[in-house]
Amino acid sequence: MENQPKKLTTASGSPYFENENSMSVGQRGPLLLQDYILHEKMAHFNRERIPERVVHAKGSGAFGTFTVTHDITKYTRAKLFSEIGKQTRIFLRFSTVGGEKGSADTERDPRGFALKFYSEDGNWDLVGNNTPVFFLKDPKKFGDFIHTQKRDPYTNCKSATMMWDYWSLNPESLHQVLILMSDRGTPDGYRHMNGYGSHTFSLINADNERVWVKFHFKTAQGIKNFSNDEAVKMKGLDPDYAQRDLVTSIDKGDFPRWNMKIQVMTEEQAKTFKWNPFDLTKVWPHADFPLIDVGVIELNQNPDNYFADVEQSAFAPAHVVDGISYSPDRMLQGRLLSYPDAHRYRLGGNYEQIPVNRCPYAVNNYQRDGQMRVDGNGGRNPNYFPNSFDNIVADESYKQPSWELNDSLAGWYDRNAPGENDHYTQPGNLWRLMTPEQKINTVSNIVGAMSGIEGPKRDQIINLQLCHWFRADLSLGMAVAQGLGISMENLQGAMPQQHA
Ligand code: NDP
Ligand code: HEM
Numbered sequence: 399m400e401n402q403p404k405k406l407t408t409a410s411g412s413p414y415f416e417n418e419n420s421m422s423v424g425q426r427g428p429l430l431l432q433d434y435i436l437h438e439k440m441a442h443f444n445r446e447r448i449p450e451r452v453v454h455a456k457g458s459g460a461f462g463t464f465t466v467t468h469d470i471t472k473y474t475r476a477k478l479f480s481e482i483g484k485q486t487r488i489f490l491r492f493s494t495v496g497g498e499k500g501s502a503d504t505e506r507d508p509r510g511f512a513l514k515f516y517s518e519d520g521n522w523d524l525v526g527n528n529t530p531v532f533f534l535k536d537p538k539k540f541g542d543f544i545h546t547q548k549r550d551p552y553t554n555c556k557s558a559t560m561m562w563d564y565w566s567l568n569p570e571s572l573h574q575v576l577i578l579m580s581d582r583g584t585p586d587g588y589r590h591m592n593g594y595g596s597h598t599f600s601l602i603n604a605d606n607e608r609v610w611v612k613f614h615f616k617t618a619q620g621i622k623n624f625s626n627d628e629a630v631k632m633k634g635l636d637p638d639y640a641q642r643d644l645v646t647s648i649d650k651g652d653f654p655r656w657n658m659k660i661q662v663m664t665e666e667q668a669k670t671f672k673w674n675p676f677d678l679t680k681v682w683p684h685a686d687f688p689l690i691d692v693g694v695i696e697l698n699q700n701p702d703n704y705f706a707d708v709e710q711s712a713f714a715p716a717h718v719v720d721g722i723s724y725s726p727d728r729m730l731q732g733r734l735l736s737y738p739d740a741h742r743y744r745l746g747g748n749y750e751q752i753p754v755n756r757c758p759y760a761v762n763n764y765q766r767d768g769q770m771r772v773d774g775n776g777g778r779n780p781n782y783f784p785n786s787f788d789n790i791v792a793d794e795s796y797k798q799p800s801w802e803l804n805d806s807l808a809g810w811y812d813r814n815a816p817g818e819n820d821h822y823t824q825p826g827n828l829w830r831l832m833t834p835e836q837k838i839n840t841v842s843n844i845v846g847a848m849s850g851i852e853g854p855k856r857d858q859i860i861n862l863q864l865c866h867w868f869r870a871d872l873s874l875g876m877a878v879a880q881g882l883g884i885s886m887e888n889l890q891g892a893m894p895q896q897h898a
Contacts, residue, residue: 408438448709449744450499453544454510457493458588458641459708460648462697464488464515464658470692473609473662474601476721478517479692488695489514489754491711492588492640496547496556502633503640504624506583506843507547508574511593511615512713513695514755521757523717524613525737528585529578530594531824532678533571537732543568558850559859566862569821570679572870576825579843580836582621584629587643589654590622597715597730598676600723601662606799610663610675610725612682614689615656626843645700653698659689665802673817673824676727680824707754712741720796746770762790825870837877845881864889 405413414435421433429436451457464486470479478486493510494503509528514521534543546564550557565571577583585591595613602608624632632639647654661682663675673680701707714737715730724730741749747768749755756773766781780787832840844867851859860882868875879889 408435409442451493451744452740453495454493454512455499456497456501456503457491457510457708458644459489459491459701459711460644460697461699461701461707462488462490462653462695464693464695466693468691468693470601470660470690471603473603473611473660474721475604476517476522476601476719477519478515478522478719479721487516487758489516489707489711490695490697491708491713492644496544500637502637503587504584504629504632504637506578506626506629506847508578508583509585509588509591511591512711513593514711514713515719516758517719518759519719519721520759521717521755522719522722523713523715524595525713525715525733526593526595526597526613526615528582528591528593529574530596530612530614530681531573531577532596532729533565533574534568535570535677535679535729537729537736539568540732540736543571558847559853559856562848562851562863563855563859566859566866569866572821572866573679573825573828576828576840576870579847580828580832580840581623581625581843583843584624584626586622586624587640589619589643589647590617592616592621593656597678597727598663598725599718599730600725601660602721602723602798606797608665608723608799610665610668612661612687614659614661615695616659618655618657618694625839626846644697648697648700653696655694655696657694658692660692661687661689663687673820676725676730677818678727678729679821683827701754710745710749710752711754712737712745712749712752714738714741723798726801748772821866822869826874829871829874837874841874841877841881844878848878848882860884 406417407413417435420436421430422428423430464478466479466482466484469482478484491510491512493512494501494505494507495510496507497505511526511528513524513526515524534540543564546557546560549555550560565575582591593615598610598612600608601611636642644654661684663671663682668675671682675682714734716734716738718724724734745752748770750757750761751771751773764776764781764783766775783790829837829840848860848863864875864879864882864884867878
């Protein structure tokens with residue numbers, strides 16, 4: 399049957415005899431209005447593009463499995479973790495952040511690491527990055543920050559001036575900027591980098607007890623990065639390097655894997671932690687909160703069609719499942735709202751019915767109608783709740799324990815709380831753990847990037863940013879200043895006063 403020829407048809411299924419010559423008046427005459435097949439082909443082509451993601455537009459994705467290797471049921475009742483050996487199907491989309499859909503894969507940029515677990519209690523989306531922290535700690539700043547990573551409104555070019563102006567005026571970004579400027583800012587494809595849920599989330603167990611949690615995915619392929627020069631060269635040689643690398647390795651049966659681990663903090667520990675445990679610009683040190691093994695994710699199936707599954711995939715931090723929930727992290731709170739809104743704009747109100755986004759298990763509710771409703775729309779069942787007919791119930795066993803918004807938790811909402819404006823200790827810790835070679839590369843990357851700052855505010859921006867590097871670690875500040883050719887005398891005069 400496979401080799402039997404199939405008839406060419408219109409989108410409505412009507413076979414037709416010819417596909418390359420428009421219907422015309424005689425051999426050399428004009429075209430006929432009645433050539434519906436010509437209209438259909440041109441009209442459909444005109445509608446092939448959907449809006450690209452406003453961030454993370456360039457990406458690659460694959461299906462795979464998550465396998466539980468260790469028991470964490472004392473922390474969570476989420477069914478996907480219920481027993482060792484249990485497997486759950488996943489979809490993982492990697493991405494760069496700032497570039498357009500056609501941009502190069504090896505740009506210096508964080509990488510997206512967006513996971514969808516098709517669990518029997520619904521789809522769980524963990525929409526993380528390859529870094530454990532982020533540039534900001536308040537969602538109100540996100541749009542302004544992203545504008546600095548895109549194109550200048552006048553030149554329509556990327557602008558180092560915009561980037562460093564913003565970063566220098568927002569020292570909370572320093573930790574993420576240092577990671578970005580290290581060689582981890584240019585990973586060798588997607589297989590050789592870690593993934594992080596980044597935010598603090600919560601886990602809830604069968605006794606309805608809550609702990610705070612961070613998710614980590616350590617690459618089993620080992621960390622491998624490009625040097626700045628290699629990354630720049632690769633932009634020209636193969637702008638789709640990471641896409642090609644992923645598809646090829648899965649096609650060869652060389653399935654990439656990541657070891658999933660968690661860090662756990664009790665509600666009591668959160669009250670006395672020296673930093674705000676819900677601050678996305680900070681990590682929880684491993685020595686205080688060791689990594690706990692959970693399982694393995696493996697990518698083992700390329701999507702047959704890129705647009706169908708990768709372009710149309712939609713992830714939302716709001717999509718959690720029973721046993722996993724939110725935290726007071728303000729960035730997470732902002733993202734809960736933003737993503738489904740973006741998907742409704744990009745893919746339509748029924749985006750959750752697109753196969754890659756669809757929950758493969760029961761979905762019962764009273765949402766009806768809307769454009770592209772393709773799932774039968776609830777058939778003849780009641781479209782209102784409560785009703786006396788369909789026996790769909792709200793199950794109280796899914797209720798979560800309430801949050802105690804006591805003084806210590808509320809205290810973390812105070813921008814002046816202790817440690818809240820310490821933007822320097824953790825970047826300093828990262829700098830101090832780098833090897834001499836990593837330090838040399840990082841400083842060279844910073845100097846290269848800051849050398850692009852231009853215009854009348856150049857010196858002011860450089861001085862302010864230098865001040866942040868100095869505060870993280872004296873030797874880091876000195877190395878960057880030297881690299882930029884700034885002498886000690888100029889430096890001392892230029893040092894800005896305390897700011898936060
Ligand atoms: P540890 O020495 O226990 O851990 C250091 C971590 O840094 C390791 O996870 C390592 O990842 C990672 N790392 C090494 N080089 C870089 C780099 N250039 N960019 C990003 N991550 C890197 O230290 P602490 O837990 O006390 O943390 C110290 C600093 O390490 C933090 O301030 C933070 O910048 C960084 N870090 C901490 C993480 C955490 O969750 N605690 C997670 C990631 C980074 P790997 O093991 O994969 O090589
Ligand atoms: C994509 C907003 C912070 C990771 C997106 C999209 C939006 C967005 C609108 C496009 C969604 C789409 O069209 O499908 C925001 C806002 C943030 C924020 C408002 C802060 C308030 C973060 C953080 C991370 C992150 C902190 C990681 C820790 C991602 C990833 C994608 C994405 C991985 C791509 C998902 C995919 O592959 O489809 N973000 N973002 N974002 N964001 Fe964020």
